[in-house]
Amino acid sequence: MVPKCLSQWDFQAAIQPNIQIGDPLIPLEAIRDEGTSYHYIPRNLKAIPTKSILEALKRACRSFGAKYHVGSVWITDASYRETKSKVRRFQADGVLRVDIETSAVYSLAIYRKVRVGCILIASDNLVTLTSTKGLETPGLKRAVEKDAEIAVETIKILSEVRS
Template sequence: MKLYRDYAKGDWLDILSLHVHQVPKSMIIHGEWEPHENLKYWTHFFGEKAILPKWNTVIGSYKDRMIGFSNVYGSPMAANIVHQFGGAGTDLFIQSGYIGGLSDEIKYGDIIIVSEVELGEGVSKQYAPHFRTLKTKSELVQMAVMFCEQENIRYHVGKIHSTSSLLVETEEDITNWSKDGCLGVEMECGTTFAVAASFNKRAIGLFQISDHLIHGDSVFFSNEERDFIERETDEVIRKIALYLAEKG
């Protein structure tokens, strides 16, 4: 009997209905509840030759290089995508999305480049059981920093925490994660890093603040200014992600 963990590259290519030349070299894994606008954006970006191997995933050519985008929410969903595409041959996974802010240094609209992620959710333990944290390859961090410097983008490099659910975070959790030096907390990055590492693939995270937790802000109660900043910063993160997807 052949179990899922025993599937080889050919199996995943068949499951994804992709030829080898269609497998994205780099893939943007975006964590967000609402997928429709993101999928619409990337389908339009890739144009008529866009490939949709799954309901939440779009693949296309960018500067003669195949890249992909997948909209996920939570660690199990992230694992499902990264495992299949990692098995099929994707080399670089770029996790993007939103964090709850844990540092006074970070402002709305700033970019957080992940150098290290704490594995606080459950799925990563299945892929990296002996690790408390995983680190980004230094050359990927340097590439992201260089792009931000060139484009005059405000950024921070540091550690974040991945958790299983934002709705059960306590004040004690927030305080402890902040004291531990985490810049923010989210739900997918730890899993993306762990699954990628299990396939000897690379991963990096690019985030913005959705709610400044240490200031008492809530993701459920925003305002026009924060919404505008979020939309503008989404586009900045896409530019950085595309640069990494092309050059990485």
């Protein structure tokens, strides 16, 4: 059985200075610097979300007054092996964050012809090219709870649109 929709809710590292620990991030495109996504869609296709889910995520963030970010994310399957030169290059290009899964999730959904969207939580920031140990910060738990409410609100918005 093929699902009707795929979603992802995850933690990863931001690479822009204006992104704080706990801020929600909505990937507009996953820049594919890994191998998994190429098993699902060809190189010439972009790994992107479904527009209706993207809009529902933004609407849900606004309904909670969340300071959220929308933009490209860099995907690598080499955890904790981000080189300084690549981080700096993607920072200069305005990429919001680095993670390991978004392109695979988007590509699988495109391949299966199902709707897809992701909301990601900044749990770290590589602006200084050193770990900020965001998972250990007290404010992250509150941010996770708020982001979970945003995810639930997104589902409500999507169910209203479909009915």
